Amino acid sequence: MQLVQKIISRFVKDDADGNVVLRLLRYGLATQGKYYAIGILAMVVVATSAGLTAWSMELIINAMSNPSNREQLTMVSMIVVGIFALRGIGAYIQAVAMAKAGNGIIAHQQRNIFNKLMEQGVDFFNLRESSDTLMRVTQSAQSARGLIDIIATSAVRDMLTLVSLLAVMVYQQPVLTLAALTVGPLAFLMLRTLVHRVREVTSRQMMSLAEILRVLQETSAGIRIVKIFALEDLMRNRMSGAVRAVEKRSNAITRLESVTMPVMDILAGLTIASILWLSTWNVVGGANGASAGQLMSFITAMLMCYDPARRLSQMRVRAEAMLVGVRMLFELIDMKTTLNENADGPALQPGPSHIRLEDVTFAYGERKVLENVEMDIPAGKMTAIVGLSGAGKSTVMNLIMRLYDPTEGRVTIDGQDISRVQSTSLRHAMAYVGQDTFLFSTSIMENIRYARPDASDDDVKAAASAAFAHDFISALPQGYQTPVGENGAFLSGGQRQRISIARAFLKDASILLLDEATSALDAISEEKIREAVQVLGRGRTRVAITHRLSTIMAADVVYVMEDGHVIETGSVDALLQANGPFRDLYDKQFG
Structure with a gap:
């Protein structure tokens, strides 16, 4: 790896960029090393065949100058066929192996990025634009593949090809080879001016x-x-x-x-013309006694050097373009996880599901939205949280679901701090129906079944019936197999919410969280859903957030919030008799 680092340093001036390239290479070799090994061996074959092609020109010229020697012609012909067959097979194996390795890198990196995203908390997605994340997942993975391909093909195939051809040139005409190499430093100086741009x-x-x-x-x-x-x-x-x-x-x-192409072409043209003139002078003057076959072999090798030399000259510029995407890829992978999911922590122990918020304070950045909130949500009963918009109700719900962790204080379920238990076990104990209903772009059956992937079709239909969704689903042309479109675009708001409620019914969790769960329903449907939720909620802990007080009149406990504080708590009857903030909300809605 130290040798590789030295090679990279020749092409990458910035140490940070060099570290990025080394990290990518280590990753590529660790995950796709078998295919890269096959590809590199094939490149060695291709590079060697290039040198053999130039070397064979001496044999071809010598054989053509003595056509009466049939055995020599036959041998040379077989050598030429063998060289080109070797090159073709090597090129095929190289292309297939490199494609497999490259496609594997893209797939693995995209999975790696997505897994990283799944580890992030909700605030990560709230603070970042989805377009930026999408671009990093797609474009950056492609850049990673492209950069490794450039390094492999340029630093391995082209470099080996160039060395093979230079060996033939030195073997045939060492003095002329030295003259031809003067173009290299000029090309390198030109490339340094392009990289920053x-x-x-x-x-x-x-x-x-x-x-x-x-x-x-x-x-x-x-x-x-x-x-x-x-x-x-x-x-x-x-x-x-x-x-x-x-x-x-x-x-x-x-x-x-x-821009390197015309400059390299001009430099190569001048070099080739000069070498041709010098080689002709040597033949005429007999200065070194070279044969026509040797000179043709030398000139062929020199001409074949052009393409790999040109690609090597462009490597730095092309790699710099790819490095931008690779840096963005690793920036996303290296981002600190905003929420520790505690995959190795203890599971939430089953219990009656008694929820407590103990002196909870929470802030988005510098802005506090909850301060010293105390709540006792009894097990097996319905607790309602009401208040004007911006009071902090949804934040309380997010903390119970552990989409965020409190800035101060803690949230417990049956005395267990939910920030210390496995998030998976925590969320298995909860079902949620929100105001902003989200449906996946698949069938109605699959959208409901996401709550419990092992559920049977009959279980799904029973949950839909409990949510008063079975009738409208059955009336659709494809029934439960009807596609819902992107985020349920093919359904009405009320239909989407009933499917969301059916999903919560199917999960059959011990804690039921309702955030404006009936906001998109008409009065009749709302009454039916309220009855269904009462049936579903028997023996379960229910937490409901709502602006419509009609949906929580059967609540056992009500918390009234304002500006991030709990300002009133008690039963519905007690709060109505107290003539406080809850009574004000009630009178405004019911007159």
């Missing part, structure tokens, strides 16, 4: 690609707003600007990568 342009191109994804996502998710407010031209202009920026920077990168 490539890095700047590529970084801006990544930002423009993220903007394209952002516009697409916002247009898709907010198409109603776009149409109602006639924002089509605005969105077109945003997309046009982002596409134009990507196009401009892609063209700039192409120019920077291609």
Whole structure:
């Protein structure tokens, strides 16, 4: 690996970039080492065959100058066929092995990134734009594959090919070889001026690609707003600007990568012309006594050096463009996990599901949304949390589900601090129905079954019936196999919420969390769902957040919140008689 590091340092000036490349190579060799070993062996064969091709020119010229020697012609012909067959087989094995390794890297990195995302807390996704994450998952994984391919093909195949051909040149004409090598330093000096510019342009191109994804996502998710407010031209202009920026920077990168070609062509042309003139002079003057076959072998090797030398000259520029994406990939992988899931911690022990919030304070950054909150949520009963918007109700729900950890204080279930138990075991004990209903882009049957993957079709239908969803599902053309579209786009708001409630019914958890669970239902459906939730909730701990007090009139305990504090608590009857904040909310809704 030290040898590899020295080779990389020749092409990568920045130590940080060198570390990124080494890290990527270690990863690539660890996961795809078998295929890279096969590919590199095939490259050695291809490189060797290139040298043999140039060397065979001496045999070909000598054989053609003595056509009467049939045995010599036959032998040379067989050698040529063998060399080209060897090269073709090697090239095939190289292509297949490198493709398998590259595709494996993309797949493994994308899984690795997604697993990292699954370890993050909700605040990670709230604070980052999804377009940026999507770009890193797709573009950065491609960059990782591209960078390894560049290093493998340029540093291995092209370098070996060049060494093989130079060996033939030195063997045939050492003096002329020395003259031909003067072009190398000139090309290297030219490349150093391009690298910094490539890095700047590529970084801006990544930002423009993220903007394209952002516009697409916002247009898709907010198409109603776009149409109602006639924002089509605005969105077109945003997309046009982002596409134009990507196009401009892609063209700039192409120019920077291609600028080496005319310079290398001119330098190579001058070198070849000079060598041809010198070699002809040597033949005419007899200075070194070289045969026509030796000179042809030398010239062939020199001409064949052009392509690998050109690719090596472009390696630094192309690698710099890929490095931007690889750095973004490792930035995401190395990000600190915002929520410790405690995969190795103790499981939540089964119990009556008595929930407590003990002196809980929580802040988003510098802004406190809860302060010194105490709540005692009795097991097997219904607890309602009410208050105006922004009071902190949903934050309490998020803390109970452990989507966040308290800044101070703790949340316990049956005396167990939920921040110390396995999150998987914690969430197996909970079912949730939220105001913002989310459905996966699959069938109704599968959306409900996600709550319990081993559930039978009859179990799913029973849960749908309990949520008063069976009738409308059965009336659909494909019944339970009806696709719901992206986030349930093919269904109404009320239908989506009933499916979400059916999902909670199917999970049959000991804790039922309801966050405005009936907000999208009409009055009749709401009454039916309320009855169903009463049946489902018997013997279970229920926590309900709502603005509509009609849904929590049967609650055993009510907490009234305001500005992150609990300002009143008690039974519904006691709070109504107290003529406090809860009575004010009640009077405003019911007159």
